[in-house]
Amino acid sequence: MYLALSIVLCTLLGFILFMSGPLVGGFLAFGIVLGCIVRGLYLLQQIYNNLPTQSDKVEQAYEAYIEKKHDGQT
Numbered sequence: 001m002y003l004a005l006s007i008v009l010c011t012l013l014g015f016i017l018f019m020s021g022p023l024v025g026g027f028l029a030f031g032i033v034l035g036c037i038v039r040g041l042y043l044l045q046q047i048y049n050n051l052p053t054q055s056d057k058v059e060q061a062y063e064a065y066i067e068k069k070h071d072g073q074t
Helices: 002-019 022-050 057-073
Strands: none
16 A cells, blocks of 8 residues: 555656756756655664674684683793
8 A cells, every 4th residue: 555655646746847847847856866865874874773783703713712822822
């Protein structure tokens, strides 16, 4: 249902932009596209901030190996 509503609204918006002329339609279309890009980047930033940080298992194993080797030499 949400997809159908989005299609109808975008069709109406496209028709309005087409009928408003090249200058006004161009400004409106640019604003819509730029707004979508900025909103997408904002959402990507929010997703990135909410992801848990994962520790690298290889790095942990290497550090444990170096620590064990260092303890064995002294």
